[in-house]
Amino acid sequence: MSGISAPRGTKDILPGEVEKWQYMEDIVRRVCAGYGYREIRTPLFEHTELFQRGIGEATDIVEKEMYTFTDRGGRSITLRPEGTAPVVRAYLEHKLYGSAQPVRLFYLGPMFRYERPQAGRYRQFHQFGVEALGSQDPLMDTETILVALTIFEELGLENLHIELNSMGCPQCRPRYREGLKDYLKGRLDGLCSVCQTRYELNPVRILDCKEDACRKELEGVPEIGDYLCPECRGHFELVQRYLTSLGRSFSLNPRLVRGLDYYTKTVFEVIAPGMGAQNAVAGGGRYDGLAEECGGRETPAVGFAAGMERLLLALESQGKELPLPRELDAFVAVVGDSARTMGLKVAVALRQRGFKAAMETEGRSLRAQLKAADRLLVKHVVIIGEEELGRSAAIIRNMEDGGQQEVPLEQLLEAPERLLLQKISD
Numbered sequence: 001m002s003g004i005s006a007p008r009g010t011k012d013i014l015p016g017e018v019e020k021w022q023y024m025e026d027i028v029r030r031v032c033a034g035y036g037y038r039e040i041r042t043p044l045f046e047h048t049e050l051f052q053r054g055i056g057e058a059t060d061i062v063e064k065e066m067y068t069f070t071d072r073g074g075r076s077i078t079l080r081p082e083g084t085a086p087v088v089r090a091y092l093e094h095k096l097y098g099s100a101q102p103v104r105l106f107y108l109g110p111m112f113r114y115e116r117p118q119a120g121r122y123r124q125f126h127q128f129g130v131e132a133l134g135s136q137d138p139l140m141d142t143e144t145i146l147v148a149l150t151i152f153e154e155l156g157l158e159n160l161h162i163e164l165n166s167m168g169c170p171q172c173r174p175r176y177r178e179g180l181k182d183y184l185k186g187r188l189d190g191l192c193s194v195c196q197t198r199y200e201l202n203p204v205r206i207l208d209c210k211e212d213a214c215r216k217e218l219e220g221v222p223e224i225g226d227y228l229c230p231e232c233r234g235h236f237e238l239v240q241r242y243l244t245s246l247g248r249s250f251s252l253n254p255r256l257v258r259g260l261d262y263y264t265k266t267v268f269e270v271i272a273p274g275m276g277a278q279n280a281v282a283g284g285g286r287y288d289g290l291a292e293e294c295g296g297r298e299t300p301a302v303g304f305a306a307g308m309e310r311l312l313l314a315l316e317s318q319g320k321e322l323p324l325p326r327e328l329d330a331f332v333a334v335v336g337d338s339a340r341t342m343g344l345k346v347a348v349a350l351r352q353r354g355f356k357a358a359m360e361t362e363g364r365s366l367r368a369q370l371k372a373a374d375r376l377l378v379k380h381v382v383i384i385g386e387e388e389l390g391r392s393a394a395i396i397r398n399m400e401d402g403g404q405q406e407v408p409l410e411q412l413l414e415a416p417e418r419l420l421l422q423k424i425s426d
């Protein structure tokens with residue numbers, strides 16, 4: 001028995017790795033704020049109905065992927081598998097439609113899906129996303145696409161590519177659905193078993209199937225573009241025109257459908273090349289029908305979500321290194337009992353002055369302390385030994401160039417800036 005390990009499909013993010021996450025999160029917050037989006041934090045679990053109603057019963061998440069349990073009060077609870085339905089629930093519950101519209105929100109945090117774990121697929125994973133609620137303007141669709149692109153570009157991803165489609169609206173999608181079903185009727189036997197069940201419940205999802213058999217049956221399938229009503233067509237053309245006016249290239253992909261039923265009109269994915277089949281770093285679109293499905297008033301809205309683990313993989317596959325962990329400014333090494341008390345004072349003084357400082361606690365030899373400090377990637381070691389203490393002094397060792405100098409303790413306590421910021425070899 002090797003003790004308890006983390007549950008299957010979950011991952012610890014350890015120091016050394018966590019700095020990459022913090023870097024990514026900082027960029028998300030900064031870019032979102034730059035576009036006027038404000039952060040919202042919703043609970044990690046919700047009433048199951050929110051996702052059953054919000055996502056649509058025939059989508060993959062509801063079919064098999066939800067972490068659902070009954071709590072001690074006999075209520076059915078689900079760990080959130082995605083962020084959009086909770087944001088819409090919060091918008092309705094807190095009557096955010098009463099404030100200036102549109103309401104621009106972003107979120108960032110863990111999501112939970114009971115999936116078969118594999119490379120890049122976890123049961124607890126992380127997403128960030130934006131949701132703009134209360135606007136049907138195609139400029140808003142364009143804006144959310146730009147937010148996604150800006151974040152990815154600031155992270156250093158290259159050769160990003162936008163795929164666009166329109167999924168129509170309750171006026172035109174049913175006609176397409178019928179057209180699609182007519183086309184597939186004679187081809188059902190050739191579809192995979194999942195798509196055979198999708199045929200009745202959610203045939204549009206079949207377009208997205210990655211199985212070779214299904215892809216083959218789909219050659220020559222009718223395209224939704226030919227079924228769009230004038231309003232959806234006009235909306236879609238404007239989104240394209242706005243993107244073009246900014247010099248953003250995109251390709252139209254009539255097979256692009258989002259897994260969730262509540263999408264209307266624009267759907268999009270941002271693709272990072274070089275990652276095989278799992279190359280979408282963000283997916284989103286317009287979901288004008290969701291608020292009503294959640295029992296609220298009609299609310300046009302658009303947004304996207306991006307998988308953060310997937311983003312890190314995309315950066316890695318493009319050979320991009322996120323900046324290294326921030327270094328500690330100082331490690332206070334102490335030798336002897338009275339040096340420990342003085343070291344404590346020095347460490348506190350350094351932190352009060354805004355320096356990041358750690359201190360020796362284990363009573364190790366100086367050599368061992370220097371080695372430990374080296375591993376922590378510190379810039380300076382402040383050495384306080386019995387001898388130095390006798391002279392009311394300490395030694396500052398620059399770990400980058402090995403230079404050392406003795407300094408009065410008083411100066412270290414009162415004005416450490418000069419000592420730690422200057423280059424010792426100067």
Ligand code: AMP
Binds near residue numbers: 121122126127309
């Ligand atoms: P979705 O909400 O399914 O549209 O997914 C949006 C983003 O979340 C995509 O970039 C996915 O890579 C990511 N994602 C979805 N499911 C998982 C998972 N189980 N593990 C890691 N990332 C995921």
